[in-house]
Amino acid sequence: MPETAEPALLPAPRSARYTGGTYPYEGRPGEVRTRTDSALGPEAYRLTVDGDGVTVTGGDEAGLFWARQTLKQLLGPDEFRRTSAPTGEGAGAAPARPLPHCVIEDAPRFHWRGLMLDVARHFMPKAGVLRYLDLLAAHKLNVLHLHLTDDQGWRPEIKRYPKLTETASWRARTKVGHRASDIWDERPHGGFYTQEDLREIVAYAAERHITVVPEIDIPGHSQAAISAYPELGNTDVVDTTSFEVWSEWGVSPNVLAPSDTVLRFYEGVLEELLEIFPSRYVHLGGDECPKSQWRESDAARKRVADLGLPDEEALQSWFTGHFAGWLAERGRRLIGWDEILEGGALADGTAVSSWRGYRGGIAAARAGHDVVMCPEQQVYFDHRQDGGADEPVPIGFVRTLRDVYHFEPVPPELAGTAEERHVLGTQANMWTECTENQQRVDYQVFPRLAALAEVAWSPLPAPAERDFADFERRMTGGHYARLDALGVDYRPPSGPRPWQRRPGILGRPIEGPPPIV
Structure with a gap:
């Protein structure tokens, strides 16, 4: 059995084997051995920790980068802070941290894993955009669609x-x-x-x-x-x-x-x-x-x-x-909304962002066009996260963390057909009419973006068979702490904090479950 608890990795890797024991990682230059092997495929990697140290093999440079994100998760939430302050004697020397002996093999399900950020309705200064790139990287997302x-x-x-x-x-x-x-x-x-x-x-x-x-x-x-x-x-x-x-x-x-x-x-x-x-x-x-x-x-x-x-x-x-x-x-290549x-x-070559439901994406794929699935009913993050009265500026449908985790980018009509290959992937869309600053954007995007990241990266089973309890365990067992270290003003599982509420600001909630279109 491992000497440390298995870490709450997110998004979930394709396979992770923990072999018992730990390696005392000190963060020294060259301590991580890296190499590339194109046979693994684009963005794929293998991360091995044993008594000899850490070895990372990437299918390409992107695979090596995603492996480093996993390594940071193994090292603990403080690894996501911009710097660490040494404590105790020998200030300036980082203490060794135990890495569990393991072999993690991983590769993304989709090659388009993204977030659409609307900077036209409310302007986000450059520093905020750079910060969001860091947040996407931490979640193995690889597309920032800037409106x-x-x-x-x-x-x-x-x-x-x-x-x-x-x-x-x-x-x-x-x-x-x-x-x-x-x-x-x-x-x-x-x-x-x-x-x-x-x-x-x-x-x-x-x-x-x-x-x-x-x-x-x-x-x-x-x-x-x-x-x-x-x-x-x-x-x-x-x-x-x-x-x-x-x-x-x-x-x-x-x-x-x-x-x-x-x-x-x-x-x-x-x-x-x-x-x-x-x-x-x-x-x-x-x-x-x-x-x-x-x-x-x-x-x-x-x-x-x-x-x-x-x-x-x-x-x-x-x-x-x-x-x-x-x-x-x-x-x-031109890509546009499904209208x-x-x-x-x-x-030929035109791609479609299917936002009004699945129907546009299905029609586009059957006509031979590539598709990014981002249906309003599932992954519009300007929509409210809960039906409670304390939700700030409640817009649209209720789309909880659980709902996003059970979102499936490939419509049943395309699954298993030749047209399925046209589904490039998925993204969440964050429209900013009612999110006037970084705190409000953070609240709407997180933690739901973590669920979308797992949907886009991991080989999950059909929605009805997905283990949301395990996902929730990994969120509370480590990922909320990572978001805290990253300074994200996310919505807590218990509901909005007092300063996250917006009493008296009119929204437009839509009652009932969202239709499947």
Whole structure:
């Protein structure tokens, strides 16, 4: 039997054998022997601790990195602090810590394991984004999807279009709580990332084997951009020169015009972003685009006729197809929310983020397109974690830690079929209308992101057979302590702490179980 208790590893490895005894790890340079063996596969690793020390074999450099995250978990929660303060005599020398003799063999189930972070509604300063990259790395998550633009703000610096950061990155005031709330924060809100900031974020992520996928939302969710450059809007329908960055929540009716001016403008935006973001995928939104202005616009109707489209509804598919081809010419792939499936066939290589349920992902996979499963009903972390009255700004469905642990990214309709290979993986989506600072984002994301991490990494059984009690034991037996060491303001199992509550701030709870769509 091991001389120390088996550690509460998370996410659960494919296999872990504890052989008895411990190794006194002192953290000396070179104490961990590393090598690579491509036969293990991408991101896979083998971690061995025995009387001779620690040996890590990675299928690649990413596998070695994930093995180090496991090693940190074996060493205890304090390993996740930014530094450790020596205690007792011999200050400056780290005391030896017992590592259990073990052989851990591990590899991820999915190659897309991510978090979508909305920095457009509430701006998260660069330091906060870097911190979230550390949190993703600690959970073996490898994609940060950055939602950079929306009606309420534009965040990336585009040097050829300076008004995007001079004008579109700030709004005059902010609704506090749900869109129906009558409470306002009258302070201007905003901020942006310089291109140097974005390069730093990308480089910091790469050191942690995380890909940053940028999202620029088109053709809807674009009022902030139109407020800076009015010619982008449907000028024959509405006076776009009077636009401001939107201070309301929800979906603005003001969308991009289907014009060559708009195409050239966003090609210019993307040219600069492609120099910063090396990711294979570029997310171009495509969700929640009202068509009313296009139906009223003579210019839009002429565009429909010139293109031979059936109606204005098909213009969104035209937008998607144009930029899918433009990106493909540059060796990139477009990914968009599942509305891009509407209005016409997708170009080859286009991928889909299935957010309105499973249906869009199933249709996309059956049509030969890759899919990231992130259904609102399961993994929207802006939704409330409990039905209790103390939950801060209760939005949407109740999605508990248990619910997220029982989420299955592969729909039953695809499981075991040839189309299952199109499911790239999964991500949680964190929209920030009602999360105005780091504490609020932490509360909504954690501990549920730990459950999503295990779903995305570990070879779990079918949802009905998953051992949530074991997961809960590993959370209380070690992982909450790791989150404490990382400084995460998570929701405790017993409910929100007094300072995490937001009494009097209006939410929009949806009663009953979420539908399976």
